[in-house]
Amino acid sequence: MNEVKLYLTPLLQRRHTLCQWQRSLHALSVNTFGLCALTQVVFPFYFFRLRIWTASKICGTLNMLQPLRILFRPKWMVSRSSASYVSRMRHLNKIKEEDEACRAALQSGNIFLYHKLAPLLRRTDSGIYQLPALQTKDVEEILEKLGEDKEMVKESILINCTEQNEAQFSFDVGAIEQAAVEELCRGTFVDLRKAFFLLRGSEAPLVARGQALLRWHQTNGFCSSTGQPTQRNQSGSQRVCHSSGITYYPKMSPVVIVLVSDGKRCLLGRQSTFPRGMYSALAGFCDIGETMEEALRREIAEEVGLEVESIQYSGSQHWPFPQSSFMVACHATVNPDKTHVSVDKVELEDARWFSLEEVQEALAIKAPPRNNKGEPTVFWVPPSYAIANRLIQEWANQQHLKS
Numbered sequence: 001m002n003e004v005k006l007y008l009t010p011l012l013q014r015r016h017t018l019c020q021w022q023r024s025l026h027a028l029s030v031n032t033f034g035l036c037a038l039t040q041v042v043f044p045f046y047f048f049r050l051r052i053w054t055a056s057k058i059c060g061t062l063n064m065l066q067p068l069r070i071l072f073r074p075k076w077m078v079s080r081s082s083a084s085y086v087s088r089m090r091h092l093n094k095i096k097e098e099d100e101a102c103r104a105a106l107q108s109g110n111i112f113l114y115h116k117l118a119p120l121l122r123r124t125d126s127g128i129y130q131l132p133a134l135q136t137k138d139v140e141e142i143l144e145k146l147g148e149d150k151e152m153v154k155e156s157i158l159i160n161c162t163e164q165n166e167a168q169f170s171f172d173v174g175a176i177e178q179a180a181v182e183e184l185c186r187g188t189f190v191d192l193r194k195a196f197f198l199l200r201g202s203e204a205p206l207v208a209r210g211q212a213l214l215r216w217h218q219t220n221g222f223c224s225s226t227g228q229p230t231q232r233n234q235s236g237s238q239r240v241c242h243s244s245g246i247t248y249y250p251k252m253s254p255v256v257i258v259l260v261s262d263g264k265r266c267l268l269g270r271q272s273t274f275p276r277g278m279y280s281a282l283a284g285f286c287d288i289g290e291t292m293e294e295a296l297r298r299e300i301a302e303e304v305g306l307e308v309e310s311i312q313y314s315g316s317q318h319w320p321f322p323q324s325s326f327m328v329a330c331h332a333t334v335n336p337d338k339t340h341v342s343v344d345k346v347e348l349e350d351a352r353w354f355s356l357e358e359v360q361e362a363l364a365i366k367a368p369p370r371n372n373k374g375e376p377t378v379f380w381v382p383p384s385y386a387i388a389n390r391l392i393q394e395w396a397n398q399q400h401l402k403s
């Protein structure tokens with residue numbers, strides 16, 4: 001039921017961003033290179049150069065006159081003041097590594113509260129949901145009011161820092177009565193999946209990161225070698241077993257997610273656990289020792305019995321459900337004469353080819369129509385915050401450019 005509720009109000013936003021057009025252009029161009037062009041040397045060079053070329057067209061000829069070295073920098077380095085970015089990253093690294101610096105940063109930092117891993121959200125007067133950033137002294141006051149030790153706030157985990165170099169932390173108050181904290185904070189603890197729909201912009205990845213770190217600490221309290229308790233550093237970037245000397249770091253599982261195309265149609269699949277009617281790009285965990293390309297080819301062969309001919313990298317995403325995955329998203333093509341799909345029914349309930357028209361209709365759906373049992377009655381795709389949606393959107397844009 002939760003899975004169904006999740007997708008009740010998908011905030012599908014068809015964003016034809018500059019980035020997407022750039023990626024589409026890029027994907028088309030890379031096609032001409034074939035598989036050999038995907039070497040580690042050619043790919044990054046071509047990718048970044050094309051993005052910057054497109055940005056330059058839009059910003060006017062001035063950008064074209066940038067020094068040559070700029071051509072090899074990714075977009076975020078061009079558009080942002082590199083000095084402030086560098087100082088922010090260095091500051092963040094210092095408080096991550098040095099306990100004293102982290103303690104000092106906590107005094108003036110922002111804290112996001114969670115209750116049993118559900119983040120606290122606050123609804124503004126205009127009906128928008130926000131992630132309230134509390135000051136350390138506010139959290140101490142709340143703890144004292146509820147009869148708890150205010151020193152507990154030191155258990156906060158460093159997540160990131162703002163553009164103004166203010167450190168951002170996550171803190172789980174799961175041991176305290178939920179309603180009492182909600183009342184004092186004028187907010188509500190919301191399941192993370194729901195929070196993903198409600199939050200905007202950079203708040204969704206931030207809240208996911210905070211939760212992933214809290215979850216990791218809650219489940220890694222003991223050394224898997226000695227069984228002894230592990231101790232965290234102040235920022236929470238690691239845990240150490242002093243008995244064995246083993247240091248543990250928060251981890252993500254690499255997953256490859258791929259949108260397969262035969263040139264005219266794209267292949268989407270569904271698991272029996274998906275909400276009714278929802279199809280997505282195919283995904284699978286990388287095996288240890290595998291490259292991303294090997295994992296992608298293996299997954300497609302295993303799940304749908306197809307052989308991939310070419311691969312184009314699209315982007316990546318941290319995915320917190322059910323536990324931290326590092327999603328690497330790619331487009332892949334198969335020979336248009338070899339498109340017979342044989343579905344591995346253990347992994348997938350169904351997989352089939354969809355036309356551009358079908359995909360466009362699905363992308364346009366804001367909330368799928370439902371029958372009297374509340375089940376969607378049409379074919380639809382994952383919401384915009386999922387990287388699967390981006391792959392599908394990119395493919396549709398690319399087909400448009402071709403026609």
Ligand SMILES: NC(=O)c1ccc[n+]([C@@H]2O[C@H](COP(=O)([O-])OP(=O)(O)OC[C@H]3O[C@@H](n4cnc5c(N)ncnc54)[C@H](O)[C@@H]3O)[C@@H](O)[C@H]2O)c1
Nearest residue numbers: 253255280283284285319321322325327382386387388389
């Ligand atoms: N963000 C997106 O757009 C998007 C879209 C699709 C899938 N996903 C995510 O990708 C991940 C993989 O997708 P899937 O369809 O293969 O998922 P799945 O959960 O069905 O996993 C398939 C199998 O992989 C194995 N497995 C589970 N956890 C593992 C781990 N940490 N390391 C190695 N193997 C593991 C298990 O045998 C499991 O049955 C899931 O976490 C899913 O939520 C994200």
